[in-house]
Amino acid sequence: MKNFKNSGIEWLGEIPEHWEVVKINKMVNFINGYAFENFDFDSTFEIPVIRIGDIQKEKVVYDNCLKTKEKENLKQFLIKDNDILIALSGATTGKIAFCNTCDKAYINQRVAIIRGNLRLVKYYFLTRGFSLLVELACNGSAQPNISTKEIGEFKIPIPPLKEQEQIANFLDEKCEKIQNFIEKKEKLLSLLQEQKQALINETITKGLDKNVKLKNSGIEWLGEIPEHWEVSKIKFIAYVKGRIGFHGLNSSEFQYGEGAHLVTGNDFDNYEVAWDRCRRINEERFYEDPSIHLQDNDLLITKDGTIGKTAIVRNCPNQATLNSGIFLVRAKEKLCFFKYLFYVINSQYFKEFVISKTCGSTIKHLYQSDFHEFKIPIPLLKEQEQIANFLDEKCEKIDSLIAKIKKQIELIKEYKTTLINEAVCGRMDLK
Structure with a gap:
């Protein structure tokens, strides 16, 4: 049975007696991004530059990345496998991305790399404590932002190496299952939204009578419409x-x-x-x-x-x-x-x-x-009302399903945060 002590930090609460509390800058290094200029970019260049908007859902989305040339003097701004990227400003302040197997890419000045050998480190950035740190740093700012110096002051609990491995293995397995669940639900959400969009498209262009005679609307992307419209x-x-x-x-x-x-x-x-x-x-x-x-x-x-x-x-x-x-x-x-x-x-x-x-x-x-x-x-005014009432009824059912799935995703994300908090603070029986 573990003995606990007060960590002296509100978000941490009690932690195992044999654990330490340290500032995260003792465990990792921070690399601030490079201030690229507009003339550095061209769609024909080969190296993506990661900006804050490219950090989404704990991943880097490369689709909209600007491109630049590879330069020897920018080598320190290249990301590596197992790096953590963090957005330092804007609406995405504090959002992170994990570089498990990453492409060659630079970071711009509003993104920072967090680099270290501690396997647990990524989970500290998913705790309520880190969310609170970001919230306090941004509070009252017209433009939300946080610095790597402020992040470096974040205090975390550090177990002995063997326990670090056990906790990391446990969280890797659990979080992978949670992520698979979320991805399945998000795929279902997309399908429902596509179904709703298709229903609206079909009904406002063809009406409710499937046997009505059609005519060319004369508008390319509208296509055929009922003859009397x-x-x-x-x-x-x-x-x-x-x-x-x-x-x-x-x-x-x-x-x-x-x-x-x-x-x-x-x-x-x-x-x-x-x-x-x-x-x-x-x-x-x-x-x-x-x-x-x-x-x-x-x-x-x-x-x-x-x-x-x-x-x-x-x-x-x-x-x-x-x-x-x-x-x-x-x-x-x-x-x-x-x-x-x-x-x-x-x-x-x-x-x-x-x-x-x-x-x-x-x-x-x-x-x-x-x-x-x-x-x-x-259509005729009466037919417009019929179409609107039909779509109200059908879309309400789809929207109800969408709301239910979004709630499931929200609840599983809350569970994930609680799971991580309890595990990295040593308050969970990993068996």
């Missing part, structure tokens, strides 16, 4: 408006708990606006642009960066408006049912339209003048 530009069946600038609005003007709600794309949650997330502005700012004052059943679409993220306005507060980066789309009731239009904008057809208008752009942006020209299939 029309095709109309969105500017004729809906009011489309976006904010043009905000006359010098800055974060010091934001209010909390009072004032008009200011909606951004980050406030979209499950196709609705999460009003409690919204920042607030005073009435003077609210009335600067009455053309984008929101009301129930308005559709919102992001038009910058990640284009096409959507929300339906429900339970609209007395005063709500848009920040730049979002289109307000208000269907003309006698011509278009708002929920039908919502499904059109969430179809692959709309995605193809966006690609055609933004292809080749360095900064992705859908212009209002282009969006006005978007042509959509228009």
Whole structure:
């Protein structure tokens, strides 16, 4: 039976009496990345450069890596097998990637290498204690970031070598099983999302009557549509408006708990606006642009960066408006049912339209003048409602399954964190 002692560190709690507590910089080395310039990159070069956005789900995703030439003076910035990479800034601050068998690649200045011989080291970066360290380092920062010096101060429990091997073997086996479970569930998620997308695509282009006669829509990526349907530009069946600038609005003007709600794309949650997330502005700012004052059943679409993220306005507060980066789309009731239009904008057809208008752009942006020209299939109004009601019912069932699977993934990830915490702190019987 183990005897325990107080580690003196809140996240660790009690640890076996014969274990030590050390700063992690005593066990590993840190290598900060290189500050590449834009002229260092070219798609014809051979060596990927790993940036913070390339660190995803504990792996390096090479698909979008910039490429540079191999240079002798940059040798120290090359990754090696068994390295750990960590993102030092941005939304991914503290995220790590494991380089088990890695390709030749450099790291840029916002990524660091953690290199050491301790087999347990990777698991310390998956504990609640490390998450807390990152949270404290980033707290209050406009741009989240952490330094390797701060990471080096992270205190960890160190068992004797034999126990290190036992714990590492135990966690390797358990975490591999957990990861296999997660990957299977994520694959199922992808299949369900594809099924939902295919259902929307088919229904908004072909309708509900499988025996209806079809005609050529005259639009390449729309294909055939029912013979009695029309095709109309969105500017004729809906009011489309976006904010043009905000006359010098800055974060010091934001209010909390009072004032008009200011909606951004980050406030979209499950196709609705999460009003409690919204920042607030005073009435003077609210009335600067009455053309984008929101009301129930308005559709919102992001038009910058990640284009096409959507929300339906429900339970609209007395005063709500848009920040730049979002289109307000208000269907003309006698011509278009708002929920039908919502499904059109969430179809692959709309995605193809966006690609055609933004292809080749360095900064992705859908212009209002282009969006006005978007042509959509228009059934009779009653048929639009039938299509929307059908899709509501079918998509709700798929969304329910998706939510259930996401919850399973969330729970297994919580279990993994607890398992790692207990094991690396010596509080788990490995038998």
